[in-house]
Amino acid sequence: MPGTAPRPTTEPAPADDRAFVGHPRGLLTLSGLEVWERFSFLGMQAILVLYFADAVTNGGMGMDAGTAASVSAAYGTLVYLVSVAGGWLADRILGSYRAVLWGGILIACGHYAMAVPTDAMTWVGLGLISAGTGLLKPNVATMVGKLYRTDDDRRDAGFALYYMGINIGAFLGPLITGWLGEHQGWHWGFSAAAFGMTLGLIQYVAGRRHLAGRKHTAEYALPPQAMRRAVRLIVAGLLACAAIAVLLAGIGWLTMGRFVDLLTLISVLAPIAYFVWMFKSPRVSGEERGRLRPYVVLFLASVAFNFILFQAYSTMMLLASTSAETTILGFDFPASWYASALGAFEVALAPVVAAVWVRMGHRQPHASNKIALGVVLGGLSFLLMVLPTSGHSGDYKMAAWWIVGSYLLLGLGDILLETSGMSATSKLAPKAFASQTMALWFLSLALANGIQAQTVKFYGKVSDPVYFGVNGAVAVAVGLAVIAAAPWLRRTMHPVH
Secondary structure, three states: OOOOOOOOOOOOOOOOOOOEOOEOHHHHHHHHHHHHHHHHHHHHHHHHHHHHHOOHHHOOOOOOHHHHHHHHHHHHHHHHHHHHHHHHHHHHHHOHHHHHHHHHHHHHHHHHHHOOOOHHHHHHHHHHHHHHHHHHHHHHHHHHHOOOOOOOOOHHHHHHHHHHHHHHHHHHHHHHHHHHHHHOOHHHHHHHHHHHHHHHHHHHHHOHHHOOOOOOOOOOOOOHHHHHHHHHHHHHHHHHHHHHHHHHHHOOOOOHHHHHHHHHHHHHHHHHHHHHHHHHOOOOOHHHHHHHHHHHHHHHHHHHHHHHHHHHHOHHHHHHHHHEOOEEOOEEOOHHHHHHHHHHHHHHHHHHHHHHHHHHHHHOOOHHHHHHHHHHHHHHHHHHOHHHHOOOOOOOOEOHHHHHHHHHHHHHHHHHHHHHHHHHHHHHOOHHHHHHHHHHHHHHHHHHHHHHHHHHHHEOOEOHHHHHHHHHHHHHHHHHHHHHOHHHHHHHHOOOO
16 A cells, blocks of 8 residues: 555664563563553452442442443443554554553543542543553554564563563552552542553653654554544544434433443454454455464454453452452451452462473464463363352352462463463564554453453342353363364464464
8 A cells, every 4th residue: 555664663673682681671661661551450440340339328339230340341342442443543643652652641641530539530531541541552562572573482471571560560559449449439549540550651751762663653654645634534533423422322322231232242343344354455465364364263262261351350359349258367458459369470470481481492382272271271260269159148258268269270371361362463463454453452352341241241140150150161161172273273373383
């Protein structure tokens, strides 16, 4: 396509730069940003479903448990749907560095809005956070991929360290926001999230000299006239959507339930349309198209795992708040602190996994097998919950170690799947769709949330053993199917290991 030739970028020297524990210095900057972005995002999400479900007299929004979990999942769906636009804007208009910067600014503004104790500002804040995360998330991961050559054995280990940074934030966020939310008020917890994102932006700008492409706009920039036209269409489209939403809500048609259902439908249709677009694009070579086929399998595996993972912040939080002990050795803690166990396990296990992959080099398992094992572990984390929720009624409270053990399995599975999945995505991506293909990985997260937004409606309507057992069994079955397809995946993903 005329006018989309890539601009030269200021790339770090991936073969020589080993300044950060054997990895490029830019990895420290990007990992540091993710510490604070995840601190704010997951810190807020750990208390969001509890805020929705809490009584209005306690400062909550008074939703029933199923509705609270469904709305929380719908918010997650919106966050990752917007990542498609974030990838396109980075590739064609803003460039990755600027997309991440503006995304972080929007996220910070969203959290500051949620700190205002009104329902209206809560929805405004969630909208801003959705837009900002859609700009930031796919492009940070893409920037990490640019720090390494495709055949660099440090690549998976680098993503593991990057993911460890994510989970430092995931560990710290619920500790701070959870304590403030349950002791001082929910909006104090949202204020802490705003402060964390501000710190993340400061360190990102301070370390920008170590990042690739920071001096240019987009690698595949639109011609100036086309760019101006695209900006006008984007602004007009956003204003039109807002006006239609306000009108439909005003006449009573656009209810919260219908909005959730609409997001689920879009989360199903969007990845289908995106795959079709890339497969048919003349800018995708035959060799690149061949590597997209196994990526479809990895995409579905990601959906199955993240369907379980995201419930760590919805149904598992609701279960912990009503059916689990919140006292250990005489110390009382907020139920939202359980979410920090997930981050703690991933912080502890990520460097171990990274060291194992580096030590094994080319002998390490194929990416598809790592992903499949991650899905199986995710399913087992839910199957484990069948035991303490069976045969009990009344005021029974399960021991804290049941939920902690479930999060241990889930955390290890998350490390295996997400690091290998993001790394494989950056390797399998067609060159002309680099940031968009990473956004496609995040569309798997949108689809997982979209499915979750429907299934969590059954939480509380069926027994807990049935709910967790069925969901866990489905995930295990998907993981075993990916293992069975391993020979074909190894062959079609070559030379990606």
